[in-house]
Amino acid sequence: MQFSDEYFMRIALQQAEIAFDEGEIPVGAIVVCQNQIIAKAHNQTERLNDVTAHAEMLAITSAAQTLGSKYLKDCTLYVTLEPCVMCGGAIFWSQLSKIVWGASDAKRGFQRVQPSIVHPKSRVVLNVLQSECEEILKRFFEKLRT
Amino acid sequence: MQFSDEYFMRIALQQAEIAFDEGEIPVGAIVVCQNQIIAKAHNQTERLNDVTAHAEMLAITSAAQTLGSKYLKDCTLYVTLEPCVMCGGAIFWSQLSKIVWGASDAKRGFQRVQPSIVHPKSRVVLNVLQSECEEILKRFFEKLRT
Numbered sequence: 628m629q630f631s632d633e634y635f636m637r638i639a640l641q642q643a644e645i646a647f648d649e650g651e652i653p654v655g656a657i658v659v660c661q662n663q664i665i666a667k668a669h670n671q672t673e674r675l676n677d678v679t680a681h682a683e684m685l686a687i688t689s690a691a692q693t694l695g696s697k698y699l700k701d702c703t704l705y706v707t708l709e710p711c712v713m714c715g716g717a718i719f720w721s722q723l724s725k726i727v728w729g730a731s732d733a734k735r736g737f738q739r740v741q742p743s744i745v746h747p748k749s750r751v752v753l754n755v756l757q758s759e760c761e762e763i764l765k766r767f768f769e770k771l772r773t
Numbered sequence: 774m775q776f777s778d779e780y781f782m783r784i785a786l787q788q789a790e791i792a793f794d795e796g797e798i799p800v801g802a803i804v805v806c807q808n809q810i811i812a813k814a815h816n817q818t819e820r821l822n823d824v825t826a827h828a829e830m831l832a833i834t835s836a837a838q839t840l841g842s843k844y845l846k847d848c849t850l851y852v853t854l855e856p857c858v859m860c861g862g863a864i865f866w867s868q869l870s871k872i873v874w875g876a877s878d879a880k881r882g883f884q885r886v887q888p889s890i891v892h893p894k895s896r897v898v899l900n901v902l903q904s905e906c907e908e909i910l911k912r913f914f915e916k917l918r919t
Contacts, residue, residue: 711866712859
């Protein structure tokens with residue numbers, strides 16, 4: 628149980644909470660290799676003034692630095708929101724073996740555009756802690772409107 | 774003539790030559806705003822040990838820093854090779870108004886996967902200095918095989 632997908636998604640959610648507190652769209656991501664967390668990141672598009680600074684992109688870059696390898700073949704990415712096309716493309720290049728996400732993204736999720744963006748060998752697990760991952764996004768956009 | 778697409782693509786090609794000399798897959802990109810070059814970049818995936826360090830990604834990040842705005846609404850991206858899905862997604866988020874590329878990428882170009890990755894309002898111009906942009910890639914892969 629300790630190293631379940633839910634366990635790691637909770638840590639990704641903590642990253643999303645950091646983004647929330649910083650006024651960023653609250654998305655968090657971690658990369659796990661042999662049950663070790665090798666990268667943690669949260670969305671930083673506002674702080675870095677950079678549309679490419681999605682949680683997944685930062686986590687992939689950071690994981691590659693930790694491993695000293697640009698390929699993340701035996702690694703899993705946990706992300707609280709379904710990756711967009713850009714992040715789906717980065718996941719493809721990184722050769723991540725497994726991708727797990729929480730909330731689906733009906734508008735910008737890569738699966739709506741083209742599921743084959745991710746490599747067919749990569750395992751995809753959807754909707755882990757879905758309601759918690761959706762809740763933080765709802766809370767953020769409600770706060771934005773008030 | 775001075776500020777034609779060919780003029781700016783030649784500068785992107787100079788960036789591709791820098792990548793070539795560094796042993797990187799030779800792709801170069803620049804971002805132009807009101808005929809001013811606000812960012813130049815070349816592929817650095819090997820040097821940075823980072824699959825996300827494509828020329829376009831680095832150019833988009835750099836242009837946003839120069840402008841102090843994460844959106845590149847009135848800017849044009851010149852890139853020597855058709856962007857991949859990841860870079861196509863970044864182009865979407867950046868709201869670039871025009872994208873010009875040199876060589877097409879039959880295998881990994883975003884247009885084969887899904888042309889709608891790029892925003893429908895963005896103008897796309899293909900195959901500017903196509904043969905020069907193809908030639909540097911051929912030269913690189915031939916050198917790699919010897």
